[in-house]
Amino acid sequence: HNNNNNLELVTDPCLCRIRNNWTSSHFTKFDLETLSFQPNHILQYEHPTTTTTTTTTNKNETTEKKDTQHISKEVINGIQQFATELKNHVTFTISKLSSSCNMLTSLEEKLNSISRGTIVSPEEQLEYSTLTPSSSSSPTLSQAILHLKSLLHLTLHHSSLVSKRFASIPCKQKQKTKSQSSIIKFDIGTIVRHTKYNYRGIVIAWDGKPVTDVRNWDGVQDVKYNVMEQPFYHVIPDIDDCIRVFGSERSFRYVCQENLEVWNKEESSSSSSSSGLKVDLDPVEW
Structure with missing residues (x-):
């Protein structure tokens, strides 16, 4: 309990709080992170905690955002490097073919887009961010998801084409391929x-x-x-x-x-x- 004589009004607008003359003898400092006074050894087991969990939550959220951003960048770089290496193989194969192959040419173009990061237009990316609020706050996470999505679609699409093409091979030729x-x-x-x-x-x-x-x-x-x-x-x-x-x-x-x-x-x-x-x-x- 404090009477009015022990209180004074702080005039500094940046310090919008009431300062008590006993502060120096009962509290060690004012913690800017927790926005509270830290009790000394006299009060540390009696003074009730007034720290809210808001600051801790904000710290955790900041750490999670940094981790998410770092992991997202690693995913993007890994997918782009993979696409670049695979595209080099496809380009070499195309250069050695005596006739054109639409499937390989299409694969080369899509891999080139992934390796450059031009997987979707800005309009499509904005639409995707609108549909997925969790990724809209993190453009890097959104890009990582889109890269994974593009790679998955590419894999499924060309696996389907290869399966259909193999299914269309005559039986004798197919047996020759299997026994090759x-x-x-x-x-x-x-x-x-x-x-x-x-x-x-x-x-x-x-x-x-x-x-x-x-x-x-x-x-x-x-x-x-x-x-x-x-x-x-x-x-x-x-x-x-x-x-x-x-x-x-x-x-x-x-x-x-x-x-x-x-x-x-x-x-x-x-x-x-x-x-x-x-x-x-x-x-x-x-």
Whole structure:
């Protein structure tokens, strides 16, 4: 209980509160975060807490917003990087085809949009934000959701197209496609050696037949069987072997099956190629 003599009015408009002369002897400070006086050791077990949960709630909300924004940015960057790498594969495949493929061209365009972040128009994004109030307050979260949505739609759409196209293949041709893997001698991840140029590499992909006309390539002039009917392998070559054979580093090699054999480390232990394989598996290069 305080009488009027112990109270004085604060005239400073920025300090709209009543100050008591006993404040200095009973309270240590005024906490700007909790907007309350902090009791000293005399009152700390008697003074009732007047701190509201508003400040704590605001702190939690601020932390959650920062976390959400950080995670959303990571999601967006991850999807855009994935789309860029996949688009590079598609672009390379298109460049090797002798005829156009509408499905691959469409896939390339959509992946390009995702990689650039131009997945929807500003009008569509505004409409989406209106329909989803929770994301309207966080543009980054909204963008992350739209990126995930675009990637999901792209996956489902092209999976459906591939399924329909495979279903339309005649039965005999389909059986040939299914059994094609039986003629593949080198699985993905196999370390192989080029029998003509004597460099090592690792298989990262293969085609049942070459996707382009390779009959005039230097490396296939001495092959025994029809080169256009052989499996071809995408091989990332050993860096040191490339420098030794070609004089400089090379990106991936496209090699026919007849020119490859499994590299046997034990048999090559006495040669200079017995050192560990050194390759650059940067997906952008292949």
